[in-house]
Amino acid sequence: MITRRNFLATSLGALAAPALIGCSKAGDSVAGGHLLTATDVHVADYPTVTAVKWIGQTLERETGGRLRLRQYHSGQLGRESEAIDMARFGAIDITRVYSGALNNAFPLTQALCLPYVFDSVAHMRAALDGGVADAVLRGFESRDLVGLAIYDSGARCFYNTKHPIVAPQDLRGLKLRVASSDIFIQLMRLFGANPTPMSLGDTFSGMETHMIDGAENNMRSFHSSRHFEAAHYWSQSDHSYAPDVLLMSRASYDQLRPDDRQLLLETARASVKVMREQWDASEDAARKAVVDFGVKTNEVDLVAFRKAADPLLQEYLKQPELAAMVSRIRDLA
Structure with a gap:
C-alpha cells in the first residue's frame, strides 16, 4: 500500500534525477501509455473526487487505455498546501484545491473568496460559466501550473459546539478553524x-479537545468530515461561496502529446457538469443526515453580517484587477 512518505520519497528522488522521472513519478509511461496521478483531501464519494474519477474513466475510454488516471483521495498524500507544491514541482500530476488556500500565491482567486460577492449558488455558477472561471484559470500559468477547471462548493457557513450564531456578536470569543487565507x-x-x-483533517480533534470551538465550511464537508458529531450548531451565514480549483503540474502537462492535452482540457471542463450534479444531490442528503443526527440549524441576520464584512470587501476592492473581477461577477448576479 502506498503511503505519503514513500510516495514523496520516490517522487522527489525522481525529480532530483531526471533520467528516472519517467519511471517513478506521477505522469509516468506505462506499457506505451501515460499514467496520471490525482490527489484530493476529500473522501471517495465526495463530488470533486467522483468528478476526477469520471475524468480518468473518460480519458481511458477515449484513448483506448493509453491515458489512465490513478486517484489518491482522503488526504492519502498530504494536505492541500502540500499538494500545491507537489503539483508545481511535478511530484503529482493533478490536485483539487480549495480556492482559499490559493489566495496568497494567486491573487486573482481572492475575488472568488471575498465575502458576499456571490448571492447564491446559481449566481456563482453563472459567473464562473460567464468567463470568470477562464480568467482565473489563466492566472496559474505563471507558477508552473495549469488550471483545468473550477468546481463550485456551495455556501460556507458557521458551525460550532457552543450555541447558535444569529448575528456577528454571537461569534465573539469563539475560536474557529479557518484555512490559511488572509481573507478568511x-x-x-x-x-x-x-x-x-x-488543516481540515485536524479540525475534528480540535473541536473534541476544545482547542477550537468550531469552523466555517460548506454543508457537504461538514457532513463528510463528520464534524457534525462534535459541533451541533449550524448557522446559515452564506458568508462565502469560495469554489474549488482543479490544477495540473505544468511539467506533467507538457509531457503529454498535443492532442492528449486538448482532450484532457476538454474533459476537465466537461467534468464541471458532472461535479455539480453530484454536489446538488449529495448536499441535500448531507443536510438531511445532520439534521436527523440532531444538529440544530438556524438562519442568520444577513444584513448585519454583510455590514460587518463590508470593510474587508472595500479594502480588497482598492486593487484595480480585483475590483474589475468583482464588478464582472456582480454584473452577472
Missing part, C-alpha cells in the same frame, strides 16, 4: 471570532 482570517476577526488556521 481577517473576516473572522471582523466578525469578532478568534481565527485559528488549521
